[in-house]
Amino acid sequence: MAFIYKRSASEDAPSAVDQDIRKYIEQTEDNNYEGFIENDLRWEVFCHLSDIPTGLFSWYDFSRDASLLEIDAGFGSLTGLFCNKCKKVVAVEESAFRAEAIHKRHEKQDNLTIYTGKKEDILFSGDFTKQFDYVILTGGLEKAAQGSPDKKLYIDYINRLLTLLKPNGVLLLSVDNRYGLRYFCGIPDAHTEIPFAGINQYQCSTYGRTFAKNELKEILNRSNVKKYKFYYPLPDYKLPQLIYTDEHLPEKNLKERLIPYYENNKTIVFPEHLVYDDIIENRVFVFFF
Numbered sequence: 001m002a003f004i005y006k007r008s009a010s011e012d013a014p015s016a017v018d019q020d021i022r023k024y025i026e027q028t029e030d031n032n033y034e035g036f037i038e039n040d041l042r043w044e045v046f047c048h049l050s051d052i053p054t055g056l057f058s059w060y061d062f063s064r065d066a067s068l069l070e071i072d073a074g075f076g077s078l079t080g081l082f083c084n085k086c087k088k089v090v091a092v093e094e095s096a097f098r099a100e101a102i103h104k105r106h107e108k109q110d111n112l113t114i115y116t117g118k119k120e121d122i123l124f125s126g127d128f129t130k131q132f133d134y135v136i137l138t139g140g141l142e143k144a145a146q147g148s149p150d151k152k153l154y155i156d157y158i159n160r161l162l163t164l165l166k167p168n169g170v171l172l173l174s175v176d177n178r179y180g181l182r183y184f185c186g187i188p189d190a191h192t193e194i195p196f197a198g199i200n201q202y203q204c205s206t207y208g209r210t211f212a213k214n215e216l217k218e219i220l221n222r223s224n225v226k227k228y229k230f231y232y233p234l235p236d237y238k239l240p241q242l243i244y245t246d247e248h249l250p251e252k253n254l255k256e257r258l259i260p261y262y263e264n265n266k267t268i269v270f271p272e273h274l275v276y277d278d279i280i281e282n283r284v285f286v287f288f289f
Helices: 016-026 034-039 043-049 052-056 079-085 096-105 119-123 151-162 213-222 272-281
Strands: 002-005 067-071 088-092 112-116 132-138 165-174 231-234 242-245
Touching (some): 002 096, 151 213
């Protein structure tokens, strides 16, 4: 494994929960964090250390001989999965604190290189041009233009990501749905922490911006993406339990198969599972998920 500081980058002091997550990683030799998760009930601990996030890509048929770039790797909850599926993995994480935790978490992987520093300097310096079979960006597109409503900025960013791919490479994006059902239920917007902020078209200040499906389709159609396909992870891409496609949408009894979760339920106005059947019966699933 290689660990590379592309350049020194100043960063804020890690939060208390980040410090604890890294401590748990450093105290574990076999990547089994169940004991810590059972005793520390904070959502961030569960999200970064449980195995559930790997469900987002564990089913995907990656080529064994492929090279893969993971952008915004966090604490490496997906990184080990990619290392087990592909020949070469490069993980980019701006926070040196988190990048060092990835290094410890996956120190037994011999096909992993970790870069830390300013993301744009690492990705678009020219060193990575046309190197990868897969480029993975989980939750990062929303922050690519600091909350701007200008679609051209997101189009340009996607086109820059495409330059990192080999001719037949695949770009895998995980993006929040602005009109996700949970946001109608009152869950605070991820970028403002204000309920209904995205539905209200971000009248408040924001550092990121979620997308409606048709808005995202317009961005992809105007970019250099040749073809694309939508997947619908439920309840979201962070802790997926079920994944659907336009060809295979859910039928009845979704509420018996899916357990929704809420980081903060203080602003919930109604529980989402009450309307699952109505959404499916009225054929508006792809709008709400």
